[in-house]
Amino acid sequence: MIRVFRARAPFAAPFTAPLAVPLTVTVACVALVACGSGGTTNPGATSSASASPSAPAAQRGDGTLTIGTLLPQTGSLAYLGPPMFGGADLALKEINEAGGVLGKPVVEHDTDSGDTSTNIASQSTDKLLAQKVDAIVGAASSSVSESVIDKITRAGVVQFSPANTSDKFTTIEDKGLYFRTAPPDRLQGRVLGDLVVSEGSDTVGILALQDAYGSGLADQVTQTAEAGGASVVERVDYDPKAADFSADVAKIKAKNPKAIVLIGFEETAKVVQELVKQGLTSDKHKWYMVDGNMSNSNFVQSPKGTMDGVKGTMPGAEAPAAFQKRLLSVNPELTEYTYGAESYDAVTLIALAAEAAKDDSGASIAAKLVEVSKGGEKCKGFKECADLLRAGQDIDYEGVSGPVDFNDAGDPSVATIGVYQYGADNRFNAAKAVEYRTGKIAG
Incomplete structure (x- = not known):
């Protein structure tokens, strides 16, 4: 009898099952040029x-x-x-x-x-x-x-x-x-930046988690959006352990961007609460998210419709x-x-x-x-x-x-980035891909 050994602590309470909502999903397939040295x-x-001379024998x-x-x-x-x-x-x-x-x-x-x-x-x-x-x-x-x-x-x-x-x-x-x-982030950032511009936003605000993930994605979104003709009018790299995000959101509000890009993890739920509190709701500004905060559990306690229409990117095929x-x-x-x-x-x-x-x-x-x-x-x-x-x-x-x-370099040379959309129940459904975008990233 085959035995599989475990050393896992139990998870927190189980998640609530998502409701099925017909939503639009975009998938972007992005091919990379090999980024490592060719003669390894x-x-x-x-x-x-x-x-490396220190490689293990x-x-x-x-x-x-x-x-x-x-x-x-x-x-x-x-x-x-x-x-x-x-x-x-x-x-x-x-x-x-x-x-x-x-x-x-x-x-x-x-x-x-x-x-x-x-x-x-x-x-x-x-x-x-x-x-x-x-x-x-x-x-x-x-x-x-x-x-x-x-x-x-x-x-x-x-x-x-x-x-x-x-x-x-x-x-x-x-x-x-x-x-x-x-x-790598440069794929997701490029797809997200292209998405923001293609949907008509010429002014963009970015709220990004202050770490390698958040900063890297924010850099690529900025580069791509500005190359497409948009202006990043405010970028705030925030401390995810902050007691509140009122000052961070206030900086975005002062510039009144058409699009707001949220790059973070679980703390994004608190950022969203502050955006709503300060009147920067998703029906007045276009919100965009990323794989670190796209979740069917993180926003379910928010008032119905809080996330309606919000779009986000996630690497990987559906x-x-x-x-x-x-x-x-x-x-x-x-x-x-x-x-x-x-x-x-x-x-x-x-x-x-x-x-x-x-x-x-x-x-x-x-x-x-x-x-x-x-x-x-x-x-x-x-x-x-x-x-x-x-x-x-x-x-x-x-x-x-x-x-x-x-x-x-150990990176996938062909990749897929999906774009998903939330419904009025504050959940998204990744059931269908309706279009594909292709591109190449040089290393």
């Missing part, structure tokens, strides 16, 4: 790390693939924890039902990443490394990942985030061991109904699906890379992740792809979140 000897290495694994998760159970991104844990759990379930990796069940240890206001991520990382994990899936927050990446990569362990979007990771020193299924149903089989209480597909793909790709390498060590997995993501026979799911590998075939894993296709 390790296909998973970033341009800054491809020739290659070691054979112990024959059992062990994956740790470093995902939010607490903190400002806790609402994203359930779908990401669900995606990882679903992948693990399907992998082990298909016979596991290297003939053995994959072992998983789950931990909490918390957020940047605590030291939880560092403690969880220490725990996972002590448990001899080969790869760590997480963190969700770019700033949290940045705080532990050195510790993880020094240990020769793969770090694979399903949700990091900071541009810093494209060139960060990572010994070739860092990967992500979420695209999760098809069939995949959502599979996620519900491992967690029937899910109401959020953000980054569930990316987490599923992360675990599946790690397992396929270990199969391709015939070894479960972090270095061996990293060396094969680019190879299994592109250039071979297209396949979906662990069983189909693993069967091809065992038959001596090269594979191209087609993920639930999109094609993946890693470049040499």
